Amino acid sequence: MTKIAFVGTGYVADYYITTLANYPELKLVGAWDHDADRLTQFCLFHDIWSYGSLEECLGDHETTIIINLASPESHSELNCAALNAGKHVYCEKPLGMTFEEAHAVIELAERKGLTVCGAPANGLSDAQQMVASLIEAGRIGAPRLAYAEMEDGPVFKDNWMEWRSRSGAKWPGLHEFEVGCTLEHAGYGLSWLVSLFGAVEKGQAFSALTFPDKGPGTANLELAPDFAVGCLSFRSGVTARLTCGLAAPRDRSLTIVGEEGTIVVRDLWDDRSPVHLSRFDGKRPLLQRLAGRFERKRGQVLPLRLVHGRAVAYPAPAKAGKLAAFPSQIDFARGIAVMAQAVSAGQAPFFSGKRALHLTELALAMNAGVGAFVPKSDF
Structure with a gap:
C-alpha cells in the first residue's frame, strides 16, 4: 500500500480521485489547498482528510508521494518543498514555468535520491x-x-x-x-x-x-x-x-x-x-x-x-x-500507480x-x- 496526498483540489483533482478507484494499492490520506472553502468542499464530497496547512501535509510521515495538482505557477516551488520534506513527487504539467525551474527540480530530486514524475498519464x-x-x-x-x-x-x-x-x-x-x-x-x-x-x-x-x-x-x-x-x-x-x-x-x-x-x-x-x-x-x-x-x-x-x-x-x-x-477519458491515476510500483521496486518510472x-x-x-x-x- 502506497499512501499519497494531494496538494491542490481544483478542477483536475476530481479526475485523479475518480480514477484512483482503479488502484486499491494506492491510498489517498488527505489533501491541502490554499483555498480553504474549495478544500472543504472537495474533502467533504469525497470524504477524505483535509490538512490544516501545507506544512502539515508535507510533514505527514504516513505519505510517500505528494501529488502536485496546484496551479502551474506554483509547481516548481511546491515540488522543491515536497522534495525537501523527503517526499517523492508526481506533478501535473509543467514541472516549472521555465526550463531553469524544471531543471532545478530534477537536480534536487537526484541529490535527495527521490523521484519526480510528470503528467500526463x-x-x-x-x-x-x-x-x-x-x-x-x-x-x-x-x-x-x-x-x-x-x-x-x-x-x-x-x-x-x-x-x-x-x-x-x-x-x-x-x-x-x-x-x-x-x-x-x-x-x-x-x-x-x-x-x-x-x-x-x-x-x-x-x-x-x-x-x-x-x-x-x-x-x-x-x-x-x-x-x-x-x-x-x-x-x-x-x-x-x-x-x-x-x-x-x-x-x-x-x-x-x-x-x-x-x-x-x-x-x-x-x-x-x-x-x-x-x-x-x-x-x-x-x-x-x-x-x-x-x-x-x-x-x-x-x-x-x-x-x-x-x-x-x-x-x-x-x-x-x-x-x-x-x-x-484518461486514466489519470495510472501515472501515480506506475510510479509507486517502480519506486517500490527501486526502479525509475518511465516519465520521470x-x-x-x-x-x-x-x-x-x-x-x-x-x-x-x-x-x-x-x-
Whole structure:
C-alpha cells in the first residue's frame, strides 16, 4: 500500500480521485489547498482528510508521494518543498514555468535520491501500448513521419463559465487563457511522441495569440498563445509535427506514417481509443473504396471524414475500471500507480527524471514560439 496526498483540489483533482478507484494499492490520506472553502468542499464530497496547512501535509510521515495538482505557477516551488520534506513527487504539467525551474527540480530530486514524475498519464494508456506493439512488430515498417493534433475547439466560445467538476470546482478558464493551452495540453501529444520515438534532437517552434478577445473577464488579462506548432526531429530518425490550439475544431488524433503503412489513433484522450492500421500494399476497406469512387464520379469531397485504414482489435478486453468523463477519458491515476510500483521496486518510472524534464522543455519551447531550438535536456 502506497499512501499519497494531494496538494491542490481544483478542477483536475476530481479526475485523479475518480480514477484512483482503479488502484486499491494506492491510498489517498488527505489533501491541502490554499483555498480553504474549495478544500472543504472537495474533502467533504469525497470524504477524505483535509490538512490544516501545507506544512502539515508535507510533514505527514504516513505519505510517500505528494501529488502536485496546484496551479502551474506554483509547481516548481511546491515540488522543491515536497522534495525537501523527503517526499517523492508526481506533478501535473509543467514541472516549472521555465526550463531553469524544471531543471532545478530534477537536480534536487537526484541529490535527495527521490523521484519526480510528470503528467500526463495518457502516454501510459492501453492505446499507446497497442500502437507501440504494432510498431515493434513491424506492421507499418520503420516509422518516418507523425502528425499529432491537440486542438481543443473554440472553448472560449462555449459556456465554460458554467462548467463544474464532480465536487463542484469551476473550470479555471481565465487562468488557462493566461497560462496557455500549450503548457496545459501539448504534453498529451508529446508524451505519446517521446514514448514511441525517444528524445528530440532539434526542432522548430512557433506560437501566436490568434484570438486576443476571449470574452467576459479577459479584457485586462495578459493572454498566452492560443495556437502553437512544433516541428520535431527525433534522434531515432522520425520527423513529427504537433499542433496545439484553442480555436480549431476539436481534433486529438495521431497519424504515424511508416515505410510500409500508416497507423491512426483517433483520440489521444481516450485510454482505449480506436486505432486504425493500413498498409500501402493492402486493400482499402469497402466503405473507403466506395467513398473514393463516389467522390471521383461527383467531382467533390463527401461531407464526412472516414478514418484511414481498418480498426485493430485490442489484444484483451477492457478491464472494469473508472475513467474521467468524456472528453477526458484518461486514466489519470495510472501515472501515480506506475510510479509507486517502480519506486517500490527501486526502479525509475518511465516519465520521470530527465525524460520528464525533456517533455517540459519541449512544451515550453512550443509555448514561447522560440523558432529553431536544440533541447538542453536529454535522456
